[in-house]
Amino acid sequence: MNLKETIKQLPDSAGVYQYFDINGHLLYIGKAKSLSKRVRSYFSFEPILKAKQNLSLRIKKMIDQTASLNYIVVNSEHDALILENSLIKQLNPKYNILLRDDKTYPYIYVDNSLDFPRFEITRKVIKSSNIKYYGPYSTGAKDILDSVYEICKLVQKKSCLKSKKLCLYYQIDKCLGPCELDVSPAAYKKELDSATELILNKKTLIKKLQERMYFYAEELRFEEAGELKNRIETIGRTEIKSEIDFASDENYDIFVLQNTTNRAVVLRIFMRNGKIISSSHDYIQLNEGYDEDEIYQRVLMEFYKDEKPPIIAPILVAHKFLHVEVIEEHLTKVFGQKAQIKVPLRGDKKHLVDLAIINAKELLKKEITENNTKILYDMKELFSLQRVPNRVEIFDNSHMSGVATVGAMAVYENGKFDKKSYRTYHLRAKDEYSQMRETLTRRVESFSKNSPPDLWVLDGGSTLLKLAIEIVESNGIYLDIIAISKEKIDAKAHRAKGKANDILYTKDDIYRLKNSDVRLQWVQNLRDEAHRCAITFHKKTKLKLDKESKLLTLKGISQAKIVKLLKFFGTFEILKELSIEDISSVLNQKDAEIIKNIYN
Structure with a gap:
């Protein structure tokens, strides 16, 4: 048809x-x-x-x-x-706009039903009575909490009250000692109220931290002063300066968009109790044009996801967008109460949205460094990529004679390596081809939680490239892929004066660039980082295996049998889950019983 x-x-x-x-x-x-x-x-x-x-x-x-x-x-x-x-x-379709902000933002909360309440961090609604939430915080939640516990004499740890004995925190004047002493509710509430004020008022908290920082500096305690300096910077990093202060205790979540030809930014501002408490932003690469309606829909879907937030606030946006009623319907189901998406036309709420737009425009001026931007567009042009490769995932595997076999994925985004997004995998496959298949398949299976990148780079030749193309296309995904391998002469990798003559492969072409070409060097740098990541994880895994091997050797299992086990099952962790019958399929019954006793 x-x-x-x-x-x-x-x-x-x-x-x-x-x-x-x-x-x-x-x-x-x-x-x-x-x-x-x-x-x-x-x-x-x-x-x-x-x-x-x-x-x-x-x-x-x-x-x-x-x-x-x-x-x-x-x-x-x-x-x-x-x-x-x-x-x-x-x-990740070509003409849809993909948002990769899969973060959830933390809240600080306190359970006032407890005799001696204390503050903690959560990303979800806590099932308990008399809970009070503060947030969300795009960054600095832990720093705020650590600072509060240093300044106020609260119960420092959950376990403190269970001990029934005064501990070091009381000795250094950081706790009133309700675990042993008769501390009145009024005295403890005074400390709790002071802590609450610090959480609600960043300026007051930062001022107190600065006083401590200067004291440490005068006492030549520079390391402690430096730690406080970093904490102050983190707490104040996402604060948007504003004279807007609603007279009432109103809460709002504000979302605005701004764009250039190739790039957009989404800015979120969170107002709680009439004051701006935090903000966050993300850049969006525009590969095939700007669609404000689609971005607003996706931004709200991604931010709230499918979990009820601890604090539900009316949502303010700069412009009405298509299908806003459908988004409201969805969020109403998520929140368990009526969701409101409004476009303010006048008054303080309009000023709040205007402030967000001004800040979004300023963020757009902060472009990625010129060199990093240029190389990305050069790569798109050279390899005829469907997208500028702002986010790249790079894969490599490592093992030693089939033992401690691992895979690694390094991530490069917006001109730098994003180490928080790196992933490592314990692999069961024996040969290089099967190992890469296992690594890439596991990554594809996680696309529903962590969206595909703009580009994959593989450490390998045309065979592994064809494998990767087969995997993504069989899953209905069209993803640009580059493979890099060393030139081989007489079946050995060839190096000239210490420089590798690497070859680049795409679906349609083979590229033999000079080793002085910055485009080749860019891919080599990505490959080398994935290789470093794989080797590091391999060494860590091998060290753990060696410790496990020593344990088995002491119990009479020979090294040859240990190698046989690992080659068959992959890791020692799996042995803990296997039955004696499973293990005896590789070793004899007696050895299987010894091993099972060790891991019981």
Whole structure:
């Protein structure tokens, strides 16, 4: 069935539609209250099927490339919204705008039902009576809490009250000692109120920390002064300066967007009790144009996810966007109460949104360094990538004679390595090909939680490149992939004067760049970081295996049998879960019983 016939047969039902190009690559995922009406709105049918003239340049370009479509019928527009969001995160279509902000923001909370309440951090709603939340904090929550416990004489640890004995915290005047002493509720509440004031008022907290920092500096305690300096910077980092101070105790979550030709920024500001308490922002790469409606929908879906936040506040945005009612319906279900998305037109709330817009414009001026930006566009042009490679995942494996086999994924984003996003894998596969298959397959399986990058880089040649392409395409994902391998002469990697003559492979071409070419050096740098990560994790794993081997050797299991076990099962951790029968399939019954006794 051709595209025109498929469109004419679409049902008048809610659902999700997917556009594909002539090569079967996914172009776009959309949702609709009526699949028939929505998809037809893109096309003009006479005299031939083509994009309607009133479409934006971005959408017209997409429709011109569309050769086929698939669709999924669901029960409601709300269900279509959920499915659309999930599929976009997993499949990363060319014309959809992908947001990678998968963070959840922490809150500080206190349970006032306790005899001696203390502050803690949470990212979820706590099931307990008389809970009071403060936040969310995009950064600095732990620093705020640590500072409060240093300044106020509260119960410092959960375990303190259980001991029934005065501890070091009492001796150094950081706790009133209710574990043993008769501390009145009024005296403890005074400390609790002081701590609450510090949490609510960053300026007061920072002032007290600065006083301590200066004291430490005068006492030549420079290390402690330096720690406080760093803490002060972290606490104040996301604070937006504002004279806006609502007379009432109003709460608002503010979201605004601003964009240039190639880049957009989403800025979030959180107002609690009439004061701005924190903010956060993320940059969005615009590969195929700007769609404010889509970004607003995705931003709100991603921020609130599917968990009720500890504090539910009205949402303020700069402009009304398409399908705002569907987003409100979804958030109402998530919150368990009516969600409100408003566009303020006057008064303090309008000033608040205007302040957010000013700050978003300033953030857009802070471009990535020119050199890093240039190399990314150079790579896109050289390799004909579908996207500027702002986020790259790099893979390598490591082992020693089939023992301590591991895989590693390094991540490069916005001009630097993002070590918090690195991942390592214990592998069971024996050969290099199967090891890379296992590593890449496990990464693809996690796309629903952590969206695909713009580019994969593999340490390997054309064989591993074909493997990676097969894995992503079999899962319906079109992802740019580059493989890098050393030039081989007589089956050995060739180096000239210490410099590797590396070869780059893409789906369609082979590149032999000079080793002085900065584009080759950029890929080599990524490959070397993944290799370092894999080797480091391998050494750590091998050290742990050696310790386990010594334990088994002491119990009479020979080294040869240990190697045999590891080659068959992969890790010692698996032995803890196996039965005697499983182990005896590799070793004899007596050895299997010894090993099982060790790990019981």
